[in-house]
Amino acid sequence: xxxxxxxxxxxxxxxxxxxxxxxxxxxxxxxxxxxxxxxxxxxxxxxxxxxxxxxxxxxxxxxxxxxxxxxxxxxxxxxxxxxxxxxxxxxxxxxxxxxxxxxxxxxxxxxxxxxxxxxxxxxxxxxxxxxxxxxxxxxxxxxxxxxxxxxxxxxxxxxxxxxxxxxxxxxxxxxxxxxxxxxxxxxxxxxxxxxxxxxxxxxxxxxxxxxxxxxxxxxxxxxxxxxxxxxxxxxxxxxxxxxxxxxxxxxxxxxxxxxxxxxxxxxxxxxxxxxxxxxxxxxxxxxxxxxxxxxxxxxxxxxxxxxxxxxxxxxxxxxxxxxxxxxxxxxxxxxxxxxxxxxxxxxxxxxxxxxxxxxxxxxxxxxxxxxxxxxxxxxxxxxxxxxxxxxxxxxxxxxxxxxxxxxxxxxxx
Numbered sequence: 001x002x003x004x005x006x007x008x009x010x011x012x013x014x015x016x017x018x019x020x021x022x023x024x025x026x027x028x029x030x031x032x033x034x035x036x037x038x039x040x041x042x043x044x045x046x047x048x049x050x051x052x053x054x055x056x057x058x059x060x061x062x063x064x065x066x067x068x069x070x071x072x073x074x075x076x077x078x079x080x081x082x083x084x085x086x087x088x089x090x091x092x093x094x095x096x097x098x099x100x101x102x103x104x105x106x107x108x109x110x111x112x113x114x115x116x117x118x119x120x121x122x123x124x125x126x127x128x129x130x131x132x133x134x135x136x137x138x139x140x141x142x143x144x145x146x147x148x149x150x151x152x153x154x155x156x157x158x159x160x161x162x163x164x165x166x167x168x169x170x171x172x173x174x175x176x177x178x179x180x181x182x183x184x185x186x187x188x189x190x191x192x193x194x195x196x197x198x199x200x201x202x203x204x205x206x207x208x209x210x211x212x213x214x215x216x217x218x219x220x221x222x223x224x225x226x227x228x229x230x231x232x233x234x235x236x237x238x239x240x241x242x243x244x245x246x247x248x249x250x251x252x253x254x255x256x257x258x259x260x261x262x263x264x265x266x267x268x269x270x271x272x273x274x275x276x277x278x279x280x281x282x283x284x285x286x287x288x289x290x291x292x293x294x295x296x297x298x299x300x301x302x303x304x305x306x307x308x309x310x311x312x313x314x315x316x317x318x319x320x321x322x323x324x325x326x327x328x329x330x331x332x333x334x335x336x337x338x339x340x341x342x343x344x345x346x347x348x349x350x351x352x353x354x355x356x357x358x359x360x361x362x363x364x365x366x367x368x369x370x371x372x373x374x375x376x377x378x379x380x381x382x383x384x385x386x387x388x389x390x391x392x393x394x395x396x397x398x399x400x401x402x403x404x405x406x407x408x409x410x411x412x413x
Contacts, residue, residue, distance in 0.1 A: 002030060003412060006104045007133075008112035008119065009037045010055050010096070012261045014323025015113070015135060016041045018209050018231035022111075023050045025401040026408070036103040047237055053103035056095045093178040101125070101186055109412050111207070114138050117172070120197045120204070121179065125187040129412050131205040135322040136343040139206055139225050140164035143218035147346030172196040205411055207404050210322070213394050214329060214350055226407045229400030230326040235305045244286075247299040251284055253314035254299070255379060258288030262319045262340045264363060274317075277371035283379060286313065306331070315378040319363070320344035320351075329356065332392025334384035336374050338363045355387035 005026055009019040016037050023033035027049060034051035035041075038058040045052045097118075104110055104122045110130040112119030123130035136147045141164070142157025149163045173194070180191035205224050208215075212227040248254070257274050264270040271289065275298055278285040285298045286309070294300045301309075306324065310316050310331035318324045320337040325347040328335045335357040337348035348360035358377035361370055378384060 002032075003108040004032045004034065004106055005109045005111065005408075006034050006036065006107040006122075008100065008110070009035050009041075010057055011113070011135075012321065012323075013041070013044075014260065014321040016044065017233045017323050018135065018326075019111075019133075020045065020048050020050065021231040021233035021401050022209075022404055024048055024233070025405050029405060029409075034103065034107075036100060044235075047235075048233075053099070055099050055103070057092050093175070094182075097178065097182040098186065101182075109408065111408075114168070114171075114201070117175075117179075117197055117201060120201060121183060121187060121189065124189055129205075131207055131408065131411060132201070134206055134208045134210075136210070136346060137208065137215055138164070138167075139208075139221055141218040141220050143220070147343035168201075169195070205407065207407060209400065209404070210326065211395055211398055211400070213391065213398070214354065226403070228403040228407065229398035230330065230395060231400045231404065232307065232326070232330060234307055238305050238308065240304075240308065243291075244299065244301060244304070247284075247286070248312055253312065254284035254286045255315045255317060255375065256286045256288075256309060256313045257317040258324075259319040259338065259340070259363070260288075260321050260324055262321075262363070264366070270366060273366055273368050273371060276368045277375055280368060280372040281375040281379065283314070283375060315357075315375075317375070317378075320347040320360070322347060325351065326395075329354075329388075329391055330395045332389045332396075334378050334381070334388045336361065336378040338366060354391060355383060356391055357384055357388075 007019045007023060009016045016035070019035055023035060026033050032051065034053055035045050036053045036055050037045060039054045040058060042052050042054070100118055101122070104126065107126060108128055110119045110122045110126070110128060111133055112122070112130065113133050113135065119130035119132060138146070140161045142160050145155060145160045145163040146167045148167050155163065176194070176196065183189040184191055203224065206226065208225060208227045209231045210227065211229045215227070217227050255278060257278070274287065275285065279297070287298055287300045289300045291300050291302060306327035310328055310333060313333050315334045315336065316328045316331065317336045317338065318328060320339040321344060325337070329351070335351050337344070337351050337357060337360045339345040339348045339360055340363045345360070351357040352359055358374050358381070361374050
């Protein structure tokens, strides 16, 4: 086909890896694909055979910064969270938008998440089609509230829909002044009102990069919303180190514990809690972190592909990011989710509701006794294990990227 497809992937690895999966599928059918992402993902993207364009925002550095830690501490207050995001992004926004514009030049199709609505503005500027990517359910519905508002679960259909409108409006108000300046001075487009490009967004094609088996399709979503299934990425060049293979062969299946880009206020104390809880539950562990801190019963690993590691575990303990949750569910082993903020409580609730893991344990409540109790539940409950196996088989049978490619081919011939 020879199209140039640009995918905006400014988030964490949980956003980048599904975009890689889609990008590789598009290149196999003859498209050129360019990912706009943080520099830390350059090698991952180029090894996958995709073009890379660097963006100045690095989610990991933001989370680890004092401002990011303050943001996490106030995550239960939506107003404080929005204000904190504004403080963090203010010095980055102008550079981020300029690099986004440069990276999108020459595109025939733009794919971007809903946050900031960048795909809408680039589509107008370049006069090309665009589609919105949802890594969590973000299309208004009366069936449930927005994943970013987990406390608002009993609002009824009207209140549920209103929660989506509130999140969209809040994110637009945070970005509005920067985006309107960019539209006028960079894109040569008129500024938008306080409501933003709402109608244009509601009509746009939406690719939901998650499975209808995990998130049943609400009846009030329109035909422009496509639940494709998860977008799964393999790393063909990765080889497991001997130390990891030896540890796996040297005893019963361990439990993986890792929280991705999330950090607690005291990571060393959290590490001590995790190790003590695993030992109290009588379990070996594979932990994410510095390999030099390994013990006989605790192997600590650096970057290890979840698609290879998780199926070899007895259970997976994670933060509930969309990408990690997808990998854990697909692996066929049970999960314990310790959510921090954002959409993570939503995915934690889905894991529990599907029967593939015990009740979530929020990160702020991590103690040795609480974690040990949940570890026993996730590793000893045969019901969780059987439900996880069934769900894993169902998700493995899906072809999310194939369905997404079909939708995009119909959008842009």
